[in-house]
Amino acid sequence: MQVKKYIFNRKLKFSHLAFILPALLLNIVFFIYPLFQSLAMSFYNWPVLGDKLFIGLDNYFRLFQDITFWNTMWFTLKYTLLVTPAILIVAFILALLINNQLPGVTFFRSIYFMPVVISMVASSLMWLWIYNDLYGVLNYYLMLFNIVQEPMNWMGQANTSLPAISFMITWKMAGFTMVILLAGLQGISEEVYEASNIDGANKWRQTLYITIPLLLPSIGLSLVVSVIGSVLAFEQFLIMTNGGPSATTTTAVHHIYNTSFKYFNLGYGSAMTIILLVVLIALSFVQFKVLKDPVE
């Protein structure tokens, strides 16, 4: 009897296991295994065709002397440092503007969120046309108001294309951060403001001394999310500048893509990826911390 019951339970558990089996298999074959494979490949000279060759840490030694790689990392960092505060500031203003229950507030929220839902490709193409040097609408207005004297070739050099692309990304992603901040704002109780109203604090002081400190967990979270997004930047630069001129606007992911899928140097590309992954996992860890211990 006991044995029979045991077998019955075992059977039951196998049928239970079947519920998670498809997910587990996909995860093991196409996530866990490639994760280790990625590390393994970084120790090889691994062309697409032909024999792979174990070379130990050579890819990493080569990497540390590879100025192009560090230039792309540096460029990615510059982009991140430019775009992250821009998104945060615009998103904060937007969130404050729609943090109420007035009629039409969801309409405005949707407008601000609309650039988020379109693809990076579509949005890059839209702005490439706005920035066009010959017929672009931006140059037209800049010249009309005498801000520039002749048409700017915005995508022609890194010191104009980087801010221009960052501007586009701010437009595209501010709505996303806005939603995160809005959730934080709505968690702040009305009473805190009412108390400070009695104390005679004005709007500015309220924002500075009440809203921002209480919003810090949401701000931290949104910062990590946009930093991770910026570190992975690729499409917008591929489409708008193709990384040029002469690789001055090539991001890290773009460089890894070129190394691995244009020149098919899979081992070397893996070593670069591992370095990038270390950065990203550290960032995710920060994110986890931010989520777990919100500042009280």
Add this chain to the structure above:
Amino acid sequence: MNAKGSNRIKFYILNGFIAFLFLLPFVWIVSTSLKKPGEIAKYPPKWLPANVTLDNYRTIFTFQEGIFSTYFTNSGLLTISTVFFVIIVSSLAGYGFSKLDIPFKNGVLMLILAAMMIPFHGLLIPLFSIIKSLNLLNTHIALIIIYVTFQLPFTIYMMKNSFDSVPTSIRESALIDGASELRTFVRVFLPLVWPGLATVAIFSAYTTWNDFIIALIFANSNDLKTLNVGLTNLAVGEYGTNWGLLSSGSIISFIPIIILFAFLQRYFISGLTSGSVK
């Protein structure tokens, strides 16, 4: 005028102005797509087309023997299949992790959720060699497999939370009434978690439709390309200066997702933000 009233006016003026600025790029691209080639290359640019024409929308579907329609169909079929598989696999797993007695359940769940920390960008190279050795390079199956795998961690998490909010006693009474586990899951539980399913479906559709990198690497023969990859090729190729065509192409590429957004906003915002916030 009291303070409330002036706040109200400030709210509409400020939001109205900023919303207008946010919409300008959309207005500009729509206007460009409705212009004749001669007018697009005209200086000074006009916000409204002098003669509205749908030529660019006709041409985009007919040039190069209608390759753009192929891209569109590819994106559509890939999105539908991915959403389909994501819903099945993640609701099964979400139910399993939430309600069933499975050995090492929490450990396995942690393993799957840990995948959220690593973006797919980090695994493209080994995936390329695995897909190649499975002889699936340049197939839509490869794309669907990768999309589903990398959407699963979040969607399983989402579905588990949804099932967690349904009382376990419901399952027990269904089983006592003689329903099988699968029947309990399909008939009793799934109808109760449809908001979770909607969020998962939206997240999956958005992620798949808007993907660029995976489609770029794993399906590069012309008849398998997706809209985003096809559009990018168009922009760097011989049509790179044909802004009428590029405008109508971009608009067609985002119209489906904007329509979806207009009708299912709530799920969109929850699906996208919790997708990266976790």
